Amino acid sequence: xxxxxxxxxxxxxxxxxxxxxxxxxxxxxxxxxxxxxxxxxxxxxxxxxxxxxxxxxxxxxxxxxxxxxxxxxxxxxxxxxxxxxxxxxxxxxxxxxxxxxxxxxxxxxxxxx
Amino acid sequence: xxxxxxxxxxxxxxxxxxxxxxxxxxxxxxxxxxxxxxxxxxxxxxxxxxxxxxxxxxxxxxxxxxxxxxxxxxxxxxxxxxxxxxxxxxxxxxxxxxxxxxxxxxxxx
Numbered sequence: 327x328x329x330x331x332x333x334x335x336x337x338x339x340x341x342x343x344x345x346x347x348x349x350x351x352x353x354x355x356x357x358x359x360x361x362x363x364x365x366x367x368x369x370x371x372x373x374x375x376x377x378x379x380x381x382x383x384x385x386x387x388x389x390x391x392x393x394x395x396x397x398x399x400x401x402x403x404x405x406x407x408x409x410x411x412x413x414x415x416x417x418x419x420x421x422x423x424x425x426x427x428x429x430x431x432x433x434x435x436x437x438x439x
Numbered sequence: 440x441x442x443x444x445x446x447x448x449x450x451x452x453x454x455x456x457x458x459x460x461x462x463x464x465x466x467x468x469x470x471x472x473x474x475x476x477x478x479x480x481x482x483x484x485x486x487x488x489x490x491x492x493x494x495x496x497x498x499x500x501x502x503x504x505x506x507x508x509x510x511x512x513x514x515x516x517x518x519x520x521x522x523x524x525x526x527x528x529x530x531x532x533x534x535x536x537x538x539x540x541x542x543x544x545x546x547x548x
Contacts, residue, residue: 360535369540370483370526416482427473428536430482 328353332417332431345404349417357419359400365413412438443539456517460542462510462527471530476523517546
């Protein structure tokens with residue numbers, strides 16, 4: 327069966343520090359991969375999605391970036407965090423193709439102080 | 440009009456009650472529809488897909504009205520464990536899904 331792992335689960339970072347969140351999927355190949363963010367009191371916002379290695383589509387440019395160095399690995403990064411980057415970050419995967427169910431990792435709680 | 444709109448609630452109901460959630464979406468080209476459930480401070484999890492003819496899974500019934508661009512979720516015989524936020528989800532373009540902000544349900548003894 328397929329599983330998705332995301333880490334770290336929680337982190338507290340100072341403003342201006344870098345960020346790296348990592349996500350891996352097991353038990354499938356060539357998945358679509360996603361990064362979502364859920365800020366306090368707000369809905370899920372799609373940040374990036376990828377349909378293949380090295381293929382990244384950005385929904386929210388800002389100061390975040392994503393990379394997919396391997397088929398089942400997705401990384402979310404920032405060079406300098408802002409207070410507004412605080413939130414619940416969720417990695418997700420879906421089978422390749424369109425309109426499929428997506429499955430989330432357990433999420434990473436980021437607090438920027 | 441927002442892509443996916445839901446009544447934020449909260450809906451407060453007693454155990455055993457029937458409760459219905461509604462959702463509207465703006466993209467008439469959408470083809471895939473889902474309901475997800477999210478517990479407090481947890482990741483969303485798929486509750487059920489929504490099919491054009493309507494579908495049922497135990498105490499849960501989902502309906503889709505394409506003409507009105509409207510989706511519903513009915514929960515019968517509510518349990519305490521049903522307390523959560525219910526997210527209406529619609530596909531948007533290739534490979535991406537748009538989530539509503541969710542409707543909070545609180546089931547009390």
